[in-house]
Amino acid sequence: MHVLHFDLKRFKDEPPRDTNCILVDAGLADVDDPSLYYILNFPHHLLKMRETVKREEIDLVVSANILPSLMANFLKVPIVFDYLDHLEESAAIYYPDSAFGKLVKSGVGMMTRYNLRKADSVITVTEELKGFLKGIGVEEVAVIPNGVDTSLLSSIPADEAKRALGLEGDLLGYVGSLEHWVDLETVVEALPSLDVKLLVVGPGLFTDYGDKIRRMAEDLEVADKIVFTGAVKYSELGRYISAMDIGLNPLKKMKKNEYAVGGKVFNYLSCGKPVLSSRMTSLVRVLGDELVFYDDKESFIKGVEEILRRPRDERRHREVAERFDWRAIATEYEKVLRRFA
Template sequence: MKILVIPTTDWLRHPVPNRLNFIFDILAEEHAIYVLNFHLKQFDGLPARTTRCTLVDGDAFSPAGLSSHYLLNGPAHLKKIREVVKREKIDLILSSNILPSLVANFAGVPVVFDYLDHLEESAAIYYPDSFVGTVVRTGVAVLSHFNLKRARAVITVTEVFKQYLQTLGVKDVTVIPNGVDTTLLHPVPKEVAKQNLGFSGPVIGYLGSLEYWIDLETVVKALPSLPDVTLMIVGPGLFTDYGETIQHLAADLGVTERVQFMGSVPYAELSGYLSAMDIGLNPRKPMKMNEYTVGGKVFNYLSCGIPVLSSRTEALEQLLPTEITYYDDQQGFITAVQSLLKDPGDAEQHRAVAERFDWHTLAATYADVLKRVAEKKK
């Protein structure tokens, strides 16, 4: 197959690779994969990842704002998409973006939409409690629903998302969850990992972007009741000041020394950081985008053999009802941390759960959906 991928963000320089990076680098071993690459100004200067895919540069402008980038480049994206489709004889387009997906509908080939997030809510979260956020949410909802209904097929990450999409009238929906590269993320002896990073004593850790849909407030507020515990935060702040908010909260509670920000870490080096954690955290605020989806960090923790403690969300509890531990409030979090530090469970069993969600297995299922759509076209 010849596939044009329209990703969610900068393919090479976004500090956190997402599912499309993993899946299509695997599929590129057997198929011709072209990627419409966005040069987002926020990531200028960050190191570029390697990829097996062929990149297609479609931007004409490089404004500072995320929304303005896609708005200003809409005509250029449409021109480049149609040019590549014609020149390379593309069989189908796989898209997961909002405005570029809109113009992709007019490229003359089938579109499969990867709905990996509750887009209207995740787009508006960058403008918290503002009129702009309301406008963005409404606009993204209209565009997303149009793209979903025009798509030949939709792939999403959870059964809860599938049910939501069906209420919108989307009929052809396949669930392919997020996953992990278990060959890259693997257990490192815990004491060695802690020593390498300068930690001693119990460590609870968060991996991921620092944004307002994360609930690190509950975690930091619990630290005074967990006097020997250090919180390690691995990941960048991308578009908001949420990391600064957490730093201020830690200072107010007198636990600054026990909240360690490690910054962005390359995926291939994460094993040494995750293995230093005694517990991996998935703290989420109660909102639709968190209830409906399951991110990859849960599988990253499990792949390194560490137990996972998560706020209770509908989609995750449906996917992993007994394999991880859940909490409902601050006291429940404290109790669960104390319990898991005493009995973290079997590292091999945690690893076995992750192996069920290896990207190579998921990529094969993904390819089956794309082949079905491409064959219908023929």
């Protein structure tokens, strides 16, 4: 499997995760802004795709983005589009509350709909996203949920993990990007009412959302209750999650979040941790009583207190994750690919 490697300037110093795939370097123009990066690099991306398809005799392309996916339609090979979330909102969120953001959303929406309709098949992660796809005229849709590699993410004793990280006490944890689709605002607003600390594991991407959360914490005088780690290696992620007493999935109300089920909830569960999540349509349907949901600051506080009172049941959470192990999910994914390769 050959994977086009988009080496955006901001992440050039981040080492790629270990993989058996062959990474195809596709960078040329070196810029920070993601939209400008893809616009300036699209001729080079198309050239790299054509060269790779011809040289390696590629049988099928799995497409999962916007402008490069548009160009993939000209490669004359079958395409399966992997539609993980609401791409037009995902792209526009990097330009919050701006006219350019609205332009990006409109343009990405048109390109994505074209890409989806041209694909031989579309794989998506929830029934809600399948309904959206059917509504825009996509006929061939398979629903395959997100998951986790439970062999790579497993727990170590919480006390041992906390000691290794220099932490103590009850610990809430968030793993993921610091961007405007996340609702860490509610979490920070709740901290004055809770005797806990917050561990935030992950980088900012293209906006100042992380700085906004830091300023908010300072204004509420809870900055000493929050630890920001930045990006960590995937191989070390299990230790950070193991240190947590509760894994958080705080999301803003938007289609991108309502219709998708991201991987972080399965990461927490794989390490045996209970999950407190914003109430999202797809999550409630897929995982239901396996998670605790909240709707506002007050219910977030109650959710934290409820979970901390419960006896720990790591085995139960781990068993939920094992139902969504990539090894089982991959066989379903492979069946779709083989139909069109």
